[in-house]
Amino acid sequence: MRTIPYRAALLAVTATALGACKDSLDPPRQREIAVASLAVDADVAPTAAKARITFFRADGLSVVDSRTANDVCTEQAAPGTGTEQPLTGISAGTAVALDLSGATTQLVPVAGANGTVYAPPSNASVTIANGDSAKFRAPGATNGYPALTLPLKTAEAVTIQPIEVPPATGTASVPVSWNVGDENSALVLTLTYSTGAGVARQLVCFLIDDGAFSIPDDVLDNWRAATTTGRAGVAMRFRTNNAAPNENAIAFGVSTYSKAVTLQP
Numbered sequence: 001m002r003t004i005p006y007r008a009a010l011l012a013v014t015a016t017a018l019g020a021c022k023d024s025l026d027p028p029r030q031r032e033i034a035v036a037s038l039a040v041d042a043d044v045a046p047t048a049a050k051a052r053i054t055f056f057r058a059d060g061l062s063v064v065d066s067r068t069a070n071d072v073c074t075e076q077a078a079p080g081t082g083t084e085q086p087l088t089g090i091s092a093g094t095a096v097a098l099d100l101s102g103a104t105t106q107l108v109p110v111a112g113a114n115g116t117v118y119a120p121p122s123n124a125s126v127t128i129a130n131g132d133s134a135k136f137r138a139p140g141a142t143n144g145y146p147a148l149t150l151p152l153k154t155a156e157a158v159t160i161q162p163i164e165v166p167p168a169t170g171t172a173s174v175p176v177s178w179n180v181g182d183e184n185s186a187l188v189l190t191l192t193y194s195t196g197a198g199v200a201r202q203l204v205c206f207l208i209d210d211g212a213f214s215i216p217d218d219v220l221d222n223w224r225a226a227t228t229t230g231r232a233g234v235a236m237r238f239r240t241n242n243a244a245p246n247e248n249a250i251a252f253g254v255s256t257y258s259k260a261v262t263l264q265p
Contacts (some may be wrong), residue, residue, distance in 0.1 A: 012075040030059050032145045034251035035115075036136045038100075040128060044261040046157065049255075053096050053107060053136050055145045056087040056115030063252045066158040066240045069186035071209045073219045078192055078200035089116035092148065093139035100134040100154075101127050107136075119127035130156040130231060136253065140223055146245045155185060162262035163191075168225045173214040181209030181237055189213075189261070193226035193251045207235065234263030 038052040040046065053246040063157050071103075078143050089210070096107040096118040107118035120126060128134075131156045140147035160178040176189060203223050207213050236258040243251040 002069070003030060004196060013216060027114065029060075030057050032056075033058055034062050034092070034138070034145060034150070034249070036150055036152065036251065036253040038126075038128065038134060038152065038253075038255040039153070039163075040257045042157065042204075042257060045062055045125065047128060049100075049128040049154075050123075051098055051100075051105065051107060051120060051126045052152075053092075053098075053118045053138070054091045055092045055114040055118075055138075058087060058092050061252065063242070064206070064240065065242075066186040066209075066238050066254075067184055069206055071206075071208050073203060073204050073205040073215055075201065075219050075222065087115045089114075091116060091141040091144035092118070093141050093144075095139075097137040098126065098134065099100040099137065101129050101132055103127065111201045121167060128209065130154065130257075133265040134255065146249050148243065148249075148251055150241065150243045150251050150253050151237050152241050152255050152256045153184075155239045156236045158187065158235050158257055158259055159221045160189075160235040160259065160261055162264045163233060163265050166224055166230065170220075170224055171217055173217050174220060176205075177214045178211055178235060179213035183209075185209045185237055185239050187216075188238065189233070190221055190236070191230075191233045193223050194230035195222065197224070230262055233263055234258055235261050 007084060034053060034055050038049045040049045050159055091109065098105045105120050108121055109116050109118050134152045134154055137148040138145060139146040156176055163174060163176055163263055165174060168172060178187065187207040187209050189205040189207060193201055201222060203219060205215060235255050238254055238256045241253045
């Protein structure tokens, strides 16, 4: 089974590390797979998204479903410290249409080591609104990916309160609060830090989007001990959807809204 490549879907690589939170789609043979993403970085532009859809062939897919969040945290290596395996890219046609916020953008293909990636020309952003409805439409290609229509609701803005960093010798849990989502959205809280040896690590929490959580003490030791300059945090609300255009093809879509977290002191 192969996990979604980091460049194709930022969320999925983070979340697939949380084994208790993922759905596994393990077909008995290779399948045509599509991974679509709409990613907003609110600290750069809160109404602009990076749009991507990647097509490849593989023998399985591990994905995270925003509807199955269950409040779990894990400590792990930071992204970029591992090695991605190449994927066999396939065509889904000359262009993929993205319907979003009353406009249609044509996503054009670029072949790469992580599948065939369709994106706006010149890697431009697309205008997006909170809770809008998007739709990816691929015409399909012979010996490639079949025709596909993948609807996806966009993730709403997340507002998270500053997180107080406890003393290195502390033993209490750390409370976190943010604006409430709904039963179809979830929140990923990522707290990155550097160890004394300069190794990048992260604490990742996959959370029910109900606005409140306490990070348990038993995963906080190394983060608490890190220096202030070595810490950072990001909150990411996300929504997912799946589609199956035929028995041998599957598609996964994710919309994310990310914002930096203020850490105190």
